[in-house]
Amino acid sequence: MSFLTLDNVSHHYFSKNDYTKALDHISFSVKEGEFVALVGPSGCGKSTILSIVAGIIQQTSGKVLLNKEPIKQSELAIGYMLQQDYLFPWKTILDNVLLGPKIHNTDTEEIRNKALELLEEVGLPNVADAYPDSLSGGMRQRVALVRTLITDPKVLLLDEPFSALDYQTKLKLEDLVFKLLKTYHKTAILVTHDIGEAISMSDRILVMDANPGTIAKTFDVPIEIRNEMPFTARRHNKFQNLFDKVWEELNKNDANTPI
Numbered sequence: 001m002s003f004l005t006l007d008n009v010s011h012h013y014f015s016k017n018d019y020t021k022a023l024d025h026i027s028f029s030v031k032e033g034e035f036v037a038l039v040g041p042s043g044c045g046k047s048t049i050l051s052i053v054a055g056i057i058q059q060t061s062g063k064v065l066l067n068k069e070p071i072k073q074s075e076l077a078i079g080y081m082l083q084q085d086y087l088f089p090w091k092t093i094l095d096n097v098l099l100g101p102k103i104h105n106t107d108t109e110e111i112r113n114k115a116l117e118l119l120e121e122v123g124l125p126n127v128a129d130a131y132p133d134s135l136s137g138g139m140r141q142r143v144a145l146v147r148t149l150i151t152d153p154k155v156l157l158l159d160e161p162f163s164a165l166d167y168q169t170k171l172k173l174e175d176l177v178f179k180l181l182k183t184y185h186k187t188a189i190l191v192t193h194d195i196g197e198a199i200s201m202s203d204r205i206l207v208m209d210a211n212p213g214t215i216a217k218t219f220d221v222p223i224e225i226r227n228e229m230p231f232t233a234r235r236h237n238k239f240q241n242l243f244d245k246v247w248e249e250l251n252k253n254d255a256n257t258p259i
């Protein structure tokens with residue numbers, strides 16, 4: 001059953017004398033617990049879709065529904081994880097993680113214990129009193145993940161969360177995020193330029209076209225790949241086949257464009 005629905009969503013960015021048609025009649029649904037990846041050329045509107053779902057911007061037309069109702073941001077329905085961790089350097093790791101609950105007055109003893117548990121679960125059992133500057137990029141991104149999960153969002157939006165990390169850390173974090181999202185049965189949308197990341201982490205891949213942004217094609221990831229952890233999934237014999245199909249779709253419009 002559809003959990004998150006985008007129904008004919010279009011978006012224009014207006015400037016003084018001009019406008020950009022960023023999204024043109026985007027429609028797709030995500031089931032509860034499903035992991036969907038958005039891939040497409042730069043400027044096709046991937047981040048615009050996430051910003052609309054997060055309620056940061058309002059679509060020009062169309063509907064965005066969670067459980068058939070317009071999304072209520074006040075219910076902390078959406079969690080956002082970005083390329084940058086945006087941890088406050090003057091706050092300890094625990095205080096950074098508890099920022100959302102503090103703002104919403106839900107900073108209870110139980111939530112504090114949950115935060116410590118989650119930090120342990122992401123392999124950071126001893127950093128609660130440390131400051132962000134003393135942590136590596138990968139550790140900080142794990143803290144950002146805990147900060148996102150602590151509010152128990154109904155939908156997680158992941159906007160290139162691994163793209164600023166070194167390759168080894170990125171592969172390890174893909175496995176960690178995948179494991180946590182499955183453990184907590186989270187619904188997620190991942191924006192990425194990395195086809196391998198999309199195939200190895202998601203259930204479904206939506207390939208977008210640009211100018212204006214549309215959904216060009218949808219690929220279901222075979223169950224044999226989905227049953228593996230992302231690192232192992234990359235070695236599956238069906239992986240390369242799907243990679244080639246997504247690659248072909250992404251390049252179908254610019255076969256003659258020089259690199």
Ligand SMILES: Nc1ncnc2c1ncn2[C@@H]1O[C@H](COP(=O)(O)OP(=O)(O)OP(=O)(O)O)[C@@H](O)[C@H]1O
Nearest residue numbers: 013014020022040041042043044045046047048049
């Ligand atoms: N605040 C804004 N004002 C005007 N135009 C914008 C704004 N934000 C995005 N755009 C334009 O809307 C289109 C979609 O942008 P968006 O950032 O959503 O694409 P994207 O697929 O996420 O790109 P990338 O992969 O490079 O991050 C682009 O043409 C972009 O220039």
